[in-house]
Amino acid sequence: ARPLPLRTPARVRVRAGALARVSAMVLALGICCEILATMVGTIGKQLVSYSTRAESKQAAKAFKVSGLIVTTLIGPVLDMAAYTFAPQGVIAPLNGLDIVWNTCSAPFTLGERLTRRHVIGSGLVFIGAASTSIFGPHHSTQESLEWLREVFLSWRFLAYFITFGSLLVVSLVTLSTRPKGTGDKVRGIALGCTAGGIAGNMFFISAGLGLVRSSASTGNWSAWSNWLPYPVLLCGILVAVSNIPFMTKGLQEYDALFMVTLFEGCHIVVACVSGAWVLGEMGSMAPGRVVLYWLCILLIVAGLLVIQTAPSARKNSDRPLRWPSDPADEAVEKEEEEGAARTARDLPVPTAAQGSISRQSTGHANVIVWASWSGIGSASFAGPDGDVVDSDEAWTSSEEEPGASDDDDDDADAKSIEAEESPRAEGSRRG
Numbered sequence: 001a002r003p004l005p006l007r008t009p010a011r012v013r014v015r016a017g018a019l020a021r022v023s024a025m026v027l028a029l030g031i032c033c034e035i036l037a038t039m040v041g042t043i044g045k046q047l048v049s050y051s052t053r054a055e056s057k058q059a060a061k062a063f064k065v066s067g068l069i070v071t072t073l074i075g076p077v078l079d080m081a082a083y084t085f086a087p088q089g090v091i092a093p094l095n096g097l098d099i100v101w102n103t104c105s106a107p108f109t110l111g112e113r114l115t116r117r118h119v120i121g122s123g124l125v126f127i128g129a130a131s132t133s134i135f136g137p138h139h140s141t142q143e144s145l146e147w148l149r150e151v152f153l154s155w156r157f158l159a160y161f162i163t164f165g166s167l168l169v170v171s172l173v174t175l176s177t178r179p180k181g182t183g184d185k186v187r188g189i190a191l192g193c194t195a196g197g198i199a200g201n202m203f204f205i206s207a208g209l210g211l212v213r214s215s216a217s218t219g220n221w222s223a224w225s226n227w228l229p230y231p232v233l234l235c236g237i238l239v240a241v242s243n244i245p246f247m248t249k250g251l252q253e254y255d256a257l258f259m260v261t262l263f264e265g266c267h268i269v270v271a272c273v274s275g276a277w278v279l280g281e282m283g284s285m286a287p288g289r290v291v292l293y294w295l296c297i298l299l300i301v302a303g304l305l306v307i308q309t310a311p312s313a314r315k316n317s318d319r320p321l322r323w324p325s326d327p328a329d330e331a332v333e334k335e336e337e338e339g340a341a342r343t344a345r346d347l348p349v350p351t352a353a354q355g356s357i358s359r360q361s362t363g364h365a366n367v368i369v370w371a372s373w374s375g376i377g378s379a380s381f382a383g384p385d386g387d388v389v390d391s392d393e394a395w396t397s398s399e400e401e402p403g404a405s406d407d408d409d410d411d412a413d414a415k416s417i418e419a420e421e422s423p424r425a426e427g428s429r430r431g
Contacts, residue, residue, distance in 0.1 A: 027138060030086025034094045037078035042101040042260075044070030046109050048248055049256040053110075068248065076240040083202055084209040087139070089281045089293070092202065092271030093132035095264050096125040096300050099307070102260045110256055117310035118257065124303030131296040135289050137281045143210040145223035151207060151279060152232065160278055164270075168197065180253065188254045192262030195246035199263070200270025203278050204236035257307065265304035272297055 047067030054060040082091045103122040106112040141147065151157060171194045178187040211229055215221045223229060250259040276282050282290050 023138075026085045027090070030082045030084070030091060031094065031133060033078050033085065034082035034091045035097060037075055037082060038095060038098040039101055040070060040078060041075045041098050042105065044068070044075060045098075045247070045251055045260055046102070046106070046256060049110060049251040049259075052252045064248075068244070071247070072241065072244055079202070079240065080205055080209060080236075083206040084213055087137045087141075087281050088202055088206045088271060088275035088279060090133055090136040090138070092200070092275060093129045093136070093268055093297065093300060095267050095271070096129040096303075098264050099261050099304070100126045102256060103307075106257055112255060112257055113311075115310045117306050121261075121303040121305075121307035121310070124306065125300050126303075128296045128299035128303065131299070132293060135292040135296060137285055139284065141210070141279075141281070143207065143214040145211075145226055145228070148207060148211060148223070148228055148232065152228065157278055160274065164197070164201070168194065171197070180249070188250060188258065189262065191246050191250035191253075192259050193266045195243040195250060196263040196266025197270050198239055198243040198246070200267045201239045201274055202236070202271050203274050204232055204239055206275070206279065208233035208236050257310075261304055261307045265301060268297070268300055 044067045047063050047070065049067075051060045051062075051064035051067065054063055082094075100122045103114065103118050107114045171190050174190040175187065175194070178184065178190070208229060211223060211232075215223060247259070247263055250263070282293070285293075
């Protein structure tokens with residue numbers, strides 16, 4: 001028999017160095033896939049948000065369908081590839097880059113106003129996300145059927161499942177009590193937290209695809225003869241898809257900067273906590289490195305809070321959004337608005353002979369309301385800020401008013417005839 005070659009220390013070091021280089025290349029590939037996934041996700045979310053502002057229904061439908069295709073098909077595929085090649089603790093914080101891309105592009109694509117808080121918050125998110133790639137876990141666990149049982153058939157997974165399920169039920173109850181159209185911030189927070197929380201449970205994908213990678217590298221597919229890997233992969237697919245309806249509703253009802261920030265914040269926190277608690281990715285890390293990692297996560301959360309305290313990002317939310325125009329177009333629009341204001345100021349005010357006149361003051365304009373035998377009318381005039389509330393005359397016929405009777409009409413006609421004939425009778429008596 002041929003004797004086996006002895007493993008000298010030099011050969012062991014060379015082999016260990018080669019494995020380290022391969023591991024670093026695989027980690028870099030996962031990070032690149034996630035960065036690309038955040039860019040694609042930003043494009044899809046902005047397409048969905050723009051669909052609510054398009055001027056025609058066909059364009060709105062086209063934008064919405066395109067955005068859903070991008071966020072449903074292309075984005076999840078890149079996410080799965082990222083979680084296959086790199087640990088969840090490294091990939092999850094990189095989702096914060098979605099906020100950075102959205103903040104940089106939303107003023108040009110969606111016409112949303114960018115404030116100083118948006119810039120500061122996005123900078124904190126970017127620094128925290130980049131730092132987690134340095135201090136996060138870099139080792140990859142050798143997934144196997146025994147490891148899968150240790151993770152998903154344990155009290156730690158059961159405790160996490162009960163806690164997350166309870167919070168999800170509370171969020172769904174909140175959404176049911178505040179239906180679409182309320183427009184309050186509580187509904188927006190519930191939508192963002194629900195979508196981000198569901199999307200953050202990426203440990204299903206990380207564990208299932210990790211087992212696929214391990215089986216392919218070793219050539220041992222015996223683990224797939226067991227039932228456990230299949231529900232794990234099925235839950236991963238459900239997590240990747242079920243958050244999309246909540247995110248779509250949030251983008252259609254609220255500002256993209258507000259909703260994307262909230263979604264990514266919850267996504268990052270849930271993914272980091274579940275990776276550390278369920279998968280135990282930080283068990284072999286040094287305590288100092290673990291502390292630095294969680295400080296980076298707090299930096300990301302601080303940046304998200306800064307963005308959330310910023311004022312509303314949407315400009316002219318009551319008008320269909322248009323692409324940024326040149327100064328000449330803005331001057332024409334301003335002149336048209338001033339012309340409408342002057343027209344409203346020059347509207348003829350009915351005289352006392354037409355009926356009774358009352359002047360009412362509102363928070364935006366002075367409204368003149370008059371009543372006569374021909375109906376009820378109103379005209380709104382520009383207030384101190386120059387805004388025109390309503391320059392059209394709203395007439396309501398007295399015949400259509402509820403409660404009006406024929407006797408009242410006869411009395412009104414008789415009084416008007418007497419008012420017209422009384423000056424003539426006085427003049428005849430004086431003659």
